[in-house]
Amino acid sequence: MGSKRTERYDVVVCGGGLAGFCAAVAAARQGASVCIVQERPVFGGNSSSEIRVTPHGTAQFHAYARETGIISELLVEERAANHEKVRENGWTNSVWDMTMYNMAVSTPNLTFRLNTTVTDVVMDGPREIRAVKARVAGAETELTIEGKVFIDSTGDGVVADRAGCESRWGTESRAEFGEPHAPLQASGATMGSSIHFRAKDMGRPVPFRAPEWAVKHEDPAYFYKQGRHFYDLVSGYWWIEIGVPWNTIYDNEDIRHELTRHTLGIWDWIKNRDPELKEKAAHYALDWIGQVPGKRESRRIIGRYFMTEHDPANRTVFPDEIAYGGWFIDLHTAGGLLAPTAEPSSAEGYSETSEYAVKSYCGPYGIPLRIMLPKDVDNLMTAGRNVSVSHAALGTVRVMATTALMGQAAGTAAAIALRDGIAFADLPDARIKDVQQQLLRDGCFLPNVRNEDPADLARTARAEAGSAELVYGAGPDSRDRTGGFRPIAALEEVPEPLTERRGQWIAVGADEIRAISVCLSNGTGSDQTVEAVLQPVDHIWDYRAEAHPPLASATLVVPPGRKRWIEWPVGLRASEGLVSGRYVRLDLKANPNVEWHMAGTVLPGHVSAFEMGGGRMRRYRDGGTLSFRIEPPQPAYGASNVLSGVARPYDYTNVWRSDPAQPLPQWVGLQWETPRRIGRVELSFPGHLFREYHGYPPFYRDPQCPEEYAIEAYANGQWQELVRVSGNYRQRRGHDIPGGVDATRLRVVVYATNGDPSAAVAEIRCYGS
The missing domain is CATH 2.60.120 (Jelly Rolls)
Structure with a gap:
């Protein structure tokens, strides 16, 4: 008969990829009781060790554009702990899985249900979800998970679809929205799914024999004239991709099998058939082949705004901006391995000046909350690749670091709506400034929003420093x-x-x-x-x-x-x-x-x-x-930069840096005309922003980040050390001051960095007891 249980939470997040994970953590940190339901045994979705697509984002194309917030916390921890370098695909190990698992376990208010698949939705009338039904694999357990609000980060929009939300599938015609990337005729074609492989250098010749059912390749033109590049022999290739003629949801198992046939055939080409590659790969053995297809596209749930490629291309400024993107408009050729060429940019050799490159390059651009608010259900949000965008716009918003930002925004907005008794439909007008300011306080960046938090006491202070770099x-x-x-x-x-x-x-x-x-x-x-x-x-x-x-x-x-x-x-x-x-x-x-x-x-x-x-x-x-x-x-690195309202180089350097010719310790601080009661200090440090995650080596700790620092307050006529930290490598730190302190001055003293001769701080925030 099995076990049946009912559980109740404020927020129920369905899907444990980066979008869903960041949504769940964000909502829990805001005080909501949260349950995240993930059908796989690990978090991370496409980025997990099951699929091994490393997270891409805006910094791939724009300096200082790396995503911050929860996704940055995870990536900084992973790089500090992981012994392996980052490769394009197929190389993700369990250090990443455990980094996410550790955050989930360590987050108060967060419950997770792994190996648990959402099977149905229970409605309370036509416009409200009461619960989701789920089944725990291998446990003969059925769950009814009730919630006040729900976030669909399943990728396929399973919850929204079961709840009756309108969705789109496939490719819009150029005539519908006038999008330059849209084809003349609409179709049901989607971008395909991929699996990856990993190879290992054995230090001696290693043979390989493909099974009879593997695809056989004989024509070099299939690879070298169709944009399928062998840029790394030890990790997989994104272009091992298949979609059309299969449906990426209903035919997922057929796609997995076909991808396996092709992967073995491609490795056979590398090892045994290509005259040049077989010499290079002589010592390599096939070590791992993924068996969970990583999806790029399926349902897109229609929201209160429908984003087309004109928005990222023209950098539309949205009043309800809650995230940003900056990947190019990256639309893979329908059919993948079965198509005449691979993704267009690859097919033309990743030219940076071609007509296609010019029309595809975009960002950084803002993303509105309304694309995550389905128009047909009142207590549901979406986050991830299932948001309300056209096929062409999906080409840029679908990358994982961008979806992680949307997830954090969804979780934050959901918790604020519950706290204030605000309907989701009213959030873009009634509480959007609260959502935006909370996202900034939690380390996110928004291109068109600055720190205006009225509770931040630092905004009433004057900044000062012991020295500043020129x-x-x-x-x-x-x-x-x-x-x-x-x-x-x-x-x-x-x-x-x-x-x-x-x-x-x-x-x-x-x-x-x-x-x-x-x-x-x-x-x-x-x-x-x-x-x-x-x-x-x-x-x-x-x-x-x-x-x-x-x-x-x-x-x-x-x-x-x-x-x-x-x-x-x-x-x-x-x-x-x-x-x-x-x-x-x-x-x-x-x-x-x-x-x-x-x-x-x-x-x-x-x-x-x-x-x-x-x-x-x-x-x-x-x-x-x-x-x-x-x-x-x-004098571009002065103390006032810590109060600029932006915690990264953007409209200015927005960072204080000490004179590198002067020895550490160095300090930067705040001064008030009258004492302020300070109960919490929040710091943003520079680093981890210039390049994308892929550019950082194993055990990386950014040299710009303070390794040892103290927070001191000037109270009762003398300096008092409130906090002392050593061994730091994190970009953001928050420190509670037990009992609070009344002070006219506060300073951050940097005793050591992780390598930079200058001490540096990007932002200081202070809050009352």
């Missing part, structure tokens, strides 16, 4: 201070001809720029000229080549020779439009006979880009700093 610039011979997080390829000296317009963001902290110098090479036998332009920009992702009228322009003469510093006496002052506390961008226009060299280090917040076409720019190489010098040196 921006002098950096050159090709500057020492890399990133502690090895930059890929070796980013540090290699390669030819860098100015084949296109290139730009370098420079933070302005003074009321004048007397001169700027750039390090250029001229390999010809005669003088070359380069047109230079200095113009204001809105932020570090303002990719418009000519967004504003230039502040200054000049023609630079570059004599023959290597690495010459060419000076431009700009002579620009505030009276001529220079604004302190903002960025300017130094652009050099194209001259392929001239090289502009990268700096040997990254100056925090100083990024670079190049014109990709159509008056649009994109990140240059890894987005690091191009060689420049500036006079006078700019």
Whole structure:
């Protein structure tokens, strides 16, 4: 007969991928009782060790755009603990599973049900869910899980579908929304599912014999002329993908079997058939093949807003912004391995300047809460790839780090709605500022929202510091201070001809720029000229080549020779439009006979880009700093940055950094005219932002992050140490002050970092007892 149980919670989250997991943790942290129902034995969905797709996100294409919040907490912990490097696919191990499991176990108010599949929905009228029915695998147990609100993060929209919500499937026609990526005719075609493999170097020749039922490959053109690249022999390939003619939900088992046949056939091609690859793979043995297909697309649940590709492409500003994205509009060819070519960008060799690349590059852009509010059910939210978007828009919002942000927003919004007795439909108008401010307080970033938390006592203070770093610039011979997080390829000296317009963001902290110098090479036998332009920009992702009228322009003469510093006496002052506390961008226009060299280090917040076409720019190489010098040196890392309301480089550097020439300890602090009662201090540190997760080595601890620090308060005429922390590598820390303290000053003293000679803090928040 089995066991039957009924359980009751405030919030029920269905689906334990990154979106559902972040939703559950966020709601629980806000005080709601939460149950997360996950049909697999581990959390993580496509990112788990069962499927092994490593999380991608906005920082793959935009410097300093890595997702923060719960997903960042997880990734920082995983890198600090994991002995293996991050590979594209197939390499995820159980350290990641246990990182998520540990957070779930350690989160108060959170209950989880693993190996548990949602089978049905119990409605309370046509517009409200009362409970979900679920079955625990291998336990002969049926659960009825009642809740006040529900979050569908199943990917397939199982709960929403059972509840009667309208959904879309397949591809819209171009005529419906005028989307550039949409085909002329609508169809039921979806992006496919993938499985991955892992191979191991055995140190000796290892044979491989494919079973008879494996796919046999004989034609090299299938791989080399159709965009199926063998970029790494030890990990799987995203292009081992199949969808059409199968249905990604109902035919999931058929897809799994077909993918297994193809994977074995591809490994057979590598080991036994390809003349070059079989030599490289001679010592490799097939170590693991996934047997859970990782899905990209199925149902999309229609919400109170329907997002099309015009929104990310045009960076629509939504009043109910609760997350952001920035992956390109990445639409895999329907059919995958059965189609004539792989995903279009791959098929054209990942060109950064093709017509397809120009129309596909987007972001960072805001995401509205309304795409997660199904229009047909009042106490249901969605989070993940099942949100209310077109097929084309799904190409960018579907990547896991982006869905994790949506999940945290959903969990936060659900808890706030319950706390305040607000209907989901009213959240975008009645409580959106509360949701946004809570997300910022919890470490998230929103492109169009700043810290305006009225409870944050730091906002009434004045910032001060013992010292602050100046921006002098950096050159090709500057020492890399990133502690090895930059890929070796980013540090290699390669030819860098100015084949296109290139730009370098420079933070302005003074009321004048007397001169700027750039390090250029001229390999010809005669003088070359380069047109230079200095113009204001809105932020570090303002990719418009000519967004504003230039502040200054000049023609630079570059004599023959290597690495010459060419000076431009700009002579620009505030009276001529220079604004302190903002960025300017130094652009050099194209001259392929001239090289502009990268700096040997990254100056925090100083990024670079190049014109990709159509008056649009994109990140240059890894987005690091191009060689420049500036006079006078700019005070761009002052104490006031900890109160800017933004905890990362964006519209300015938004970080305090101490003078690296002065020894640690160094401090930054706050001062009030009258005492404030402080019961909690919350800190954001720099680091873990510049590159995507894939760029960080095993056991990584960001050098910019303080390793040892203290919080001190000035009370009763003396400094008192309230908190002392050592061994830190986390980007965000919150500290309760037992009993509170009445203080006119508070400071953070950094005694040691994880490698950076400068102490650094991005944000300080203070709250009452």
